[in-house]
Amino acid sequence: MKKDTIGDPMSRVDGRLKVTGGATYSGEYKVAGLTYGVLVPATITAGTITAIDTKAAERAPGVLKVITSFNALKLPGYQPTAEKPVKGLKLFNDDKVYFNGQPIALVVADTFERATYAATLVKATYQTAPFETDFHKNLDKSIVPQGGRYKDYVRGEADAYKNAPVKVEQQYLLPSEMHNPMELHVTTAFWDGDKVTIYTKSQGVKGSQRSFAAAFGIPLENVQINSRFVGGAFGSSLRTWPHEIATAQAAKMLGKPVKLTLTREQMFTLVGYRPLTIQKIGLGATPDGKLVGITHESYSQSAVYEEFTENSVNVSRFLYASPNANTRYKIVPLNVGVPAPMRGPGEATGSFALESALDELSYLLKMDPIQLRLNNYADMDPERNLPWSSKYLKECYQRGAEKIGWANRKSEPATNKDGDWLVGYGIGCGAFGAYRSASQAKLTLTPDGKINIKSATSDIGPGTATAMVLIAADVLNMPAEKITFELGNSAFPMAPTQGGSATVSSVGSAVHDVCLAFKNKMLLLAGKNQNSDEQLDYAAVLKAANLPLLEITQESKGDETAQKYSMYSFSSHFAQVYVHPLTGMIKVKKVVAVVDAGKIVNLKTASSQMIGGAVGGIGMAMTEEAVMDDRFGKLANGNFADYHVPVQADIPQIDAIFIDKPDPIINPIGTKGIGEISLIGVAAAIANAVYNATGKRIRELPITPDKLI
Amino acid sequence: MNQFQYSRPADASVAIKTLSKDQNAYFLAGGTNLIDMMKMGLVSPQKLVDINNLPLKTVSEIPGGLRIGALVSNTNLAEHPLIKQKYPLLSLAINAGASPQLRNMATLGGNMMQRTRCPYFFDLTMPCNKRVPGSGCSALGGYNRMHAIFGASDKCIAVNPSDMNVAMVALDATVHISGAKGSRTMKFADFHRLPGDHPELDNNLKKGELITAVDLPEPRFSKNVHYVKIRDRASYAFALVSAAVALEIENDTIKEARLAMGGVAHKPWRLTAVEMFLKGKPANEAVFKQAAQLVSNGAKAYEYNKFKLKMAPNAVLQGLKVASGLASA
Structure with a gap:
C-alpha cells in the first residue's frame, strides 16, 4: 500500500550544510579579483548635492573608484526615455536627496576595510531643502x-x-518595524562583455533577473542571478534594491567583480521596513x-x-x-x-x-x-459573496482554547493573580489570502535511478527544498534520499518570487505535476497503463529504453474553478501573559498558534515556521519600535543595541497546532500556506492578554514596562 | 586607514607612562566598549596600551574586606564564591547586565569606564556636548526616554549605563588608582561625575591614571539584598531604571539600609535620604511604601522619560520587598 509521505516530520535536506558552515551564502563566493564597495550616506534629509569632494578618498590606499552622480555610468533603465523605466530610487542618477542615509557615493577598494575608511573621507556639500x-x-x-x-x-x-x-x-x-534578517544584504556582481553574473540575497531570482536586465537595458538571458542560500529576509528581499543595481554598475565601470555588503546600520535605512x-x-x-x-x-x-x-x-x-x-x-x-x-x-x-x-x-x-x-462567524466571504474554498477557524478557536487553558481565564480584568503577578489570557485571529501562481519545474532522471528537480524558486528559511522533496517522494512513491531539489538560480524553470506564503502552493504544484507527468512517461516507456499505481524501477526502465537520462519540464497553474471560491488561510493565536504590577515587566508565559492552512507538507519545518512567526509577533507586540528624531529626520535607534528584537529569554513555550485538512480547491496538494499567518494575530493576542491581566488597554505598540506601571 | 600603535606592557608603570605622555592613547582591557567606539569613529587612538598582561586579575581577602583586581572579568567576579557568598548584591547586578559573551570579556575597570549609551553620543552627525564640548545636547529636546531624572545639567542628560556600578556604590566600595605621581584611593561613589558644565568628563580619573583595584568593605549585607532591573526585554537591554537594595535587618528592624539606582543619572545614584528614613524602622510594607515616596524627590523628567518618576519608586519598593523577604523576585 502506498504510504502518504506528505505530512511526515522531516529534517531539512540542507540542514547539515547550514549548521556545518557548508552552505554558501551570497556574500561567501570567492570570485577571483574581487573588490569591495562601501556606501557613503547622505547626512541631510532632503535637498540637492551641489558637489562631492572625492579627492581624499581616491588618494587613500587601495581605492579603485569613487562613484557618485557626477561620474556614474548612465543606466538606460534609469532614464525617462526607457522602455520600462525602473521604479523607485535611482542611485547616482541625479543630485537629489530624498531621505537621510540615502547613498550619495560608492567607494570601491581592494579590501573592505580600506573601502570603509575611504568612505569616511568623501565630503559632500548640499543645498538643503525643507523636509x-x-x-x-x-x-x-x-x-x-x-x-x-x-x-x-x-x-x-x-x-x-x-x-x-x-x-x-x-x-x-503600530510604529515602524525593521525586517533585519540575520544575514546582511549582500551582492556580488561581475561582467563578461555584456553579460552579468550576480550573487545576491533574493527572494525571487527571476524578479531580480528582470530588474537588472531593465536597469542595464540588456536581454534577460544576459543576467545570471544566483541566490542559493538566504539567511532570512522577511520581505526585505522581495524587490531588487538600488544598491544591488549600483554594485553591478560599479563592476561594469571598473571591469572587476565588486561585492557590496550593507552594514547593520544601513539595514535600518536602505532595505525597507513595516511602516x-x-x-x-x-x-x-x-x-x-x-x-x-x-x-x-x-x-x-x-x-x-x-x-x-x-x-x-x-x-x-x-x-x-x-x-x-x-x-x-x-x-x-x-x-x-x-x-x-x-x-x-x-x-x-x-x-x-x-x-x-x-x-x-x-x-x-x-x-x-x-x-x-x-x-x-462568516460562513461565506461577505466581501466577495463567495463560498470559502475551506475554512476551519471554529476548530482553531476550540483547539487553541483547550491548549492555552482558556477555562482559567477570568472575565473580569486584573483579578487573576499568581503571587504578585497578574495573569491574563488573550486571543487574536488572522487571515491571509491563499495564493497560487503559475510555476514550472524540471525533473531529471539519471541512470542511477536518482531524481533531480529544479525550479527558480527561493528558500528564505521555510525549508523550500525539503518540502519539494517530500512532495516528489510522495507522488513518486520513492525514498526522499533519492530525490534532490535545486533552487535560487535564474537559469532554472520559472517560479514566482517567494512571498505571500505561496511557494508550496505554486512551486509544490509544479513539482507535483512534473512528477505525475514523469510517472506516466515511465509507464508509457514500460508499456503499462497510464495512471497505474504500479511501482516501477525507474533506472531499469531508463536502461531498457536505452536512454542516457530523462528530462521533463512541466508548468502548473490554477484553473478558473478558483474564481468561484474565496481562498484564505486562517489562524487563531492565544497568549498567556504575566504582568508585574509594580515594575510593569511582562512575561509571555505561553503562546498557542492554531492554523487552518490546508494540508501540512512537513510537520517539522511547518512548526518551526509557526514558532518563528510567533517570535516575530512577540517582537511586534512587546519590543520593536524604530524611533525617528524629526529634528534631524534620522532614526534615533537605528542599531541592534537600541532597536530591540526579542531575545531568547523573552520567548516562552510556543505550541503550533495544525488543523491539517486539505483544501479541495487551491491546488493538487491541498496546502494553503503559513508564512504570513504565523505572525498575523499574535500582537493582538498578547495585547488582549495584557488587558485581561491588568485592565490596561495598550493601543500603541510596543507594550513596554513604562506603559503598564 | 587610522594607524595606531599597539603595546602590551607587563608592568603598570610602563602602561601609565605611555598614557601620560600621549594625548591620544587609551588603555585597552576587555575592549567591549572601546573597540565599538573605534569602529564607529567616536575615538581614533594613536596608541592602544593593552593592559591585559598586568597582574590585576585576582580577588583576594584583605583585612576588613575584599580586594578585586581591575582586570577581573565581569563573569569571574559575578561567579566568584566569595562574592556570591558575602556580596550577593554585586553578583546579581553584574549578571543583570549585557550578555554572557560580553561579561566574559568585560573587566571591572572597563565596566567603570564605559561610556553612556545616549544615541546622540553615538551618532557623529548629531550635536553632543559629551562628544564635542560646546556643540549642544541633542537629547534635551530629543528622544530622551532612556535619560536622567537626577543630577542632569542643561549641557547633558545622559546616564551611566552600568549595572555593576550601582551595586558598588550601594556597597560603599573604594577605588584604587595609580598614576605617574603615585597612587591614591577614592570612594566609588565619588568616582563618577555629574555632567555639570563638563559632560565630556564621565569620571574623576586624571589623564594617565589607571584603576588597579576596587575594595569592598567588611560584608554586612549578605542576606537581605536585591537588584531590580526594569528593561524593555528580558536580557541584553540597558535599564530603564534599576535599584540596588541592601538591608541589614535584626528582629524585623532595619539596622542599616543601602540604596542606589541606575538608569537615572550620569552616575550611580545613591538614595541617602531614603536610607536615613529606613534606618531603625520596622521592615514592613507600609514603611517601604513611605520610603518609596521619597525616591523621586528632586527628580526632573523630560518629554519621553516622565514614566521614570513613577518607575523609580516602584523599583525601589519592589527591591525592598524582595530584599526583606516580603515578595519573591
Missing part, C-alpha cells in the same frame, strides 16, 4: 495611493457602527453581540519618491459577518526610505487593530471574546 519626517504632524496630508486598488470600500451603509447600541471607536498605533501606521476602528454591535457595522481606516507612512501600500484594512471586510463594513486606506509620503512588505504585510498591522477592537467590544458586551467571534 518632513513627522508622521503625526503630516497626517492631514495623507493621500489615496495611485491606481484604483485603494478606493474606499463600502458594504451596506458606511459608519453604521455609530448608531449601534454598543460601540467601540478607537485608534491604534508606521495609525488605524481607526469603529465597531458597532447589538447587545447580544451581533456586529452591525465595521469601519476601518488606516494611515501609513510612505516615501516621497515612491508609494508603498499594503492591505492593512482588508481583513475588516471579510473576517466577520457584519452586514455593514467600510474601509479607507491612505498613505503619508515623508522624507524616509520606502517601506517594504514585512512578514504578514498589512494584514498583521490590520489584524492588531481589528482584533484589539473586537476584544474591547467583548468587555463592553461582557461576553467571552471567543463567543463574540463565534456569534459573527
Whole structure:
C-alpha cells in the first residue's frame, strides 16, 4: 500500500550544510579579483548635492573608484526615455536627496576595510531643502495611493457602527518595524562583455533577473542571478534594491567583480521596513453581540519618491459577518526610505487593530471574546459573496482554547493573580489570502535511478527544498534520499518570487505535476497503463529504453474553478501573559498558534515556521519600535543595541497546532500556506492578554514596562 | 586607514607612562566598549596600551574586606564564591547586565569606564556636548526616554549605563588608582561625575591614571539584598531604571539600609535620604511604601522619560520587598 509521505516530520535536506558552515551564502563566493564597495550616506534629509569632494578618498590606499552622480555610468533603465523605466530610487542618477542615509557615493577598494575608511573621507556639500519626517504632524496630508486598488470600500451603509447600541471607536498605533534578517544584504556582481553574473540575497531570482536586465537595458538571458542560500529576509528581499543595481554598475565601470555588503546600520535605512501606521476602528454591535457595522481606516507612512501600500484594512471586510463594513486606506509620503512588505504585510498591522477592537467590544458586551467571534462567524466571504474554498477557524478557536487553558481565564480584568503577578489570557485571529501562481519545474532522471528537480524558486528559511522533496517522494512513491531539489538560480524553470506564503502552493504544484507527468512517461516507456499505481524501477526502465537520462519540464497553474471560491488561510493565536504590577515587566508565559492552512507538507519545518512567526509577533507586540528624531529626520535607534528584537529569554513555550485538512480547491496538494499567518494575530493576542491581566488597554505598540506601571 | 600603535606592557608603570605622555592613547582591557567606539569613529587612538598582561586579575581577602583586581572579568567576579557568598548584591547586578559573551570579556575597570549609551553620543552627525564640548545636547529636546531624572545639567542628560556600578556604590566600595605621581584611593561613589558644565568628563580619573583595584568593605549585607532591573526585554537591554537594595535587618528592624539606582543619572545614584528614613524602622510594607515616596524627590523628567518618576519608586519598593523577604523576585 502506498504510504502518504506528505505530512511526515522531516529534517531539512540542507540542514547539515547550514549548521556545518557548508552552505554558501551570497556574500561567501570567492570570485577571483574581487573588490569591495562601501556606501557613503547622505547626512541631510532632503535637498540637492551641489558637489562631492572625492579627492581624499581616491588618494587613500587601495581605492579603485569613487562613484557618485557626477561620474556614474548612465543606466538606460534609469532614464525617462526607457522602455520600462525602473521604479523607485535611482542611485547616482541625479543630485537629489530624498531621505537621510540615502547613498550619495560608492567607494570601491581592494579590501573592505580600506573601502570603509575611504568612505569616511568623501565630503559632500548640499543645498538643503525643507523636509518632513513627522508622521503625526503630516497626517492631514495623507493621500489615496495611485491606481484604483485603494478606493474606499463600502458594504451596506458606511459608519453604521455609530448608531449601534454598543460601540467601540478607537485608534491604534503600530510604529515602524525593521525586517533585519540575520544575514546582511549582500551582492556580488561581475561582467563578461555584456553579460552579468550576480550573487545576491533574493527572494525571487527571476524578479531580480528582470530588474537588472531593465536597469542595464540588456536581454534577460544576459543576467545570471544566483541566490542559493538566504539567511532570512522577511520581505526585505522581495524587490531588487538600488544598491544591488549600483554594485553591478560599479563592476561594469571598473571591469572587476565588486561585492557590496550593507552594514547593520544601513539595514535600518536602505532595505525597507513595516511602516508606521495609525488605524481607526469603529465597531458597532447589538447587545447580544451581533456586529452591525465595521469601519476601518488606516494611515501609513510612505516615501516621497515612491508609494508603498499594503492591505492593512482588508481583513475588516471579510473576517466577520457584519452586514455593514467600510474601509479607507491612505498613505503619508515623508522624507524616509520606502517601506517594504514585512512578514504578514498589512494584514498583521490590520489584524492588531481589528482584533484589539473586537476584544474591547467583548468587555463592553461582557461576553467571552471567543463567543463574540463565534456569534459573527462568516460562513461565506461577505466581501466577495463567495463560498470559502475551506475554512476551519471554529476548530482553531476550540483547539487553541483547550491548549492555552482558556477555562482559567477570568472575565473580569486584573483579578487573576499568581503571587504578585497578574495573569491574563488573550486571543487574536488572522487571515491571509491563499495564493497560487503559475510555476514550472524540471525533473531529471539519471541512470542511477536518482531524481533531480529544479525550479527558480527561493528558500528564505521555510525549508523550500525539503518540502519539494517530500512532495516528489510522495507522488513518486520513492525514498526522499533519492530525490534532490535545486533552487535560487535564474537559469532554472520559472517560479514566482517567494512571498505571500505561496511557494508550496505554486512551486509544490509544479513539482507535483512534473512528477505525475514523469510517472506516466515511465509507464508509457514500460508499456503499462497510464495512471497505474504500479511501482516501477525507474533506472531499469531508463536502461531498457536505452536512454542516457530523462528530462521533463512541466508548468502548473490554477484553473478558473478558483474564481468561484474565496481562498484564505486562517489562524487563531492565544497568549498567556504575566504582568508585574509594580515594575510593569511582562512575561509571555505561553503562546498557542492554531492554523487552518490546508494540508501540512512537513510537520517539522511547518512548526518551526509557526514558532518563528510567533517570535516575530512577540517582537511586534512587546519590543520593536524604530524611533525617528524629526529634528534631524534620522532614526534615533537605528542599531541592534537600541532597536530591540526579542531575545531568547523573552520567548516562552510556543505550541503550533495544525488543523491539517486539505483544501479541495487551491491546488493538487491541498496546502494553503503559513508564512504570513504565523505572525498575523499574535500582537493582538498578547495585547488582549495584557488587558485581561491588568485592565490596561495598550493601543500603541510596543507594550513596554513604562506603559503598564 | 587610522594607524595606531599597539603595546602590551607587563608592568603598570610602563602602561601609565605611555598614557601620560600621549594625548591620544587609551588603555585597552576587555575592549567591549572601546573597540565599538573605534569602529564607529567616536575615538581614533594613536596608541592602544593593552593592559591585559598586568597582574590585576585576582580577588583576594584583605583585612576588613575584599580586594578585586581591575582586570577581573565581569563573569569571574559575578561567579566568584566569595562574592556570591558575602556580596550577593554585586553578583546579581553584574549578571543583570549585557550578555554572557560580553561579561566574559568585560573587566571591572572597563565596566567603570564605559561610556553612556545616549544615541546622540553615538551618532557623529548629531550635536553632543559629551562628544564635542560646546556643540549642544541633542537629547534635551530629543528622544530622551532612556535619560536622567537626577543630577542632569542643561549641557547633558545622559546616564551611566552600568549595572555593576550601582551595586558598588550601594556597597560603599573604594577605588584604587595609580598614576605617574603615585597612587591614591577614592570612594566609588565619588568616582563618577555629574555632567555639570563638563559632560565630556564621565569620571574623576586624571589623564594617565589607571584603576588597579576596587575594595569592598567588611560584608554586612549578605542576606537581605536585591537588584531590580526594569528593561524593555528580558536580557541584553540597558535599564530603564534599576535599584540596588541592601538591608541589614535584626528582629524585623532595619539596622542599616543601602540604596542606589541606575538608569537615572550620569552616575550611580545613591538614595541617602531614603536610607536615613529606613534606618531603625520596622521592615514592613507600609514603611517601604513611605520610603518609596521619597525616591523621586528632586527628580526632573523630560518629554519621553516622565514614566521614570513613577518607575523609580516602584523599583525601589519592589527591591525592598524582595530584599526583606516580603515578595519573591
